[in-house]
Amino acid sequence: MKSKELCKMADKLCMVVSEGTFDKAYMPLMMGTTAAAMGSEVHVFYTFFGTALLKKVSKPKLPGMFRLFTGVFQKRMTKVGIPGHDELMKQAMDMGINFYACATTMDLMGVKESDLKPGVKVLGAAAFLKMAGEAKTTLFIG
């Protein structure tokens, strides 16, 4: 592999998010903003239950019985400077992070293109896999 390609690889982080719960919603945003702050190019691909997080307004809840404590978690996070989900996603976009909705599962989950936050692109698996192939790190969050 050419050194130029290696260099390109080192600076890219890809993530796949397949769940729409509070924890799975924050993970890619916290990792992603950190990576972007470190100078990496970041791509996050949302599929299945994850697609709901890309709606204009999304209020993810903790999984199972823990959902009752979502408010407490949210308050604690606000206290340490981590904003609400939609606000953090907006900040992430301002940092240049790319967000994608999986074309097929969006349909399956009843999420329309017009429901998506501005800036979110609809993407197929092949296009995402091409990006992931060029990235040194790809994380699966689900």
Place this chain on the structure above:
Amino acid sequence: MQKDATLDARGLMCPMPIVHLAKKVKELKSGQVLELLADDVGAKEDVPAWCSRTGHQLVGTEAEGKLLKFYIKIR
């Protein structure tokens, strides 16, 4: 230590000190020294990692109890 600006990230937890740090350095000129104040335990390892990745130079660290002071020379 000599400094040109201070970023107070006390009370913020990972990843926010790094996120704010990345924004702040954009406002500074090459060669200037930024003082970062943080009390997130993660910052102890995160700030040096961020510096080595971004090429900004960590010229000093001080600890006063839980408070960490980082001095970063802008690339």
